[in-house]
Amino acid sequence: MARVAERWRRHRWVFLWLAFFLAAATLGLHGLSDTVSRRAALLRDVRFLRGRVVELQERNERLRSHLRRLRSDRRYLERVIRERLGWVKPGEILYRFPAQSAPPGGP
Numbered sequence: 001m002a003r004v005a006e007r008w009r010r011h012r013w014v015f016l017w018l019a020f021f022l023a024a025a026t027l028g029l030h031g032l033s034d035t036v037s038r039r040a041a042l043l044r045d046v047r048f049l050r051g052r053v054v055e056l057q058e059r060n061e062r063l064r065s066h067l068r069r070l071r072s073d074r075r076y077l078e079r080v081i082r083e084r085l086g087w088v089k090p091g092e093i094l095y096r097f098p099a100q101s102a103p104p105g106g107p
Contacts, residue, residue: 069076081087088094
């Protein structure tokens with residue numbers, strides 16, 4: 001028993017440092033797992049946002065093309081006005097049909 005006590009006194013700093021290191025490593029690994037999950041979430045966000053940027057760039061290009069045609073192509077401008085505003089030239093008749101409903105006897 002005296003040998004164990006002597007050995008403990010001699011190596012107590014080693015044991016204390018080992019305990020401190022294990023406690024620090026445990027806390028560090030906990031923080032690391034949190035960091036890894038945050039990084040994974042950020043990478044998902046980056047992928048989503050990159051896809052969204054591509055979508056918005058394509059939409060912007062379609063809008064630019066539409067605007068160029070509105071400024072330079074009178075037939076295109078007339079067609080857009082007629083479709084969106086329902087304008088009719090003198091002498092024309094505009095027929096409006098109700099939206100098609102479900103067939104009779106159907107749910």
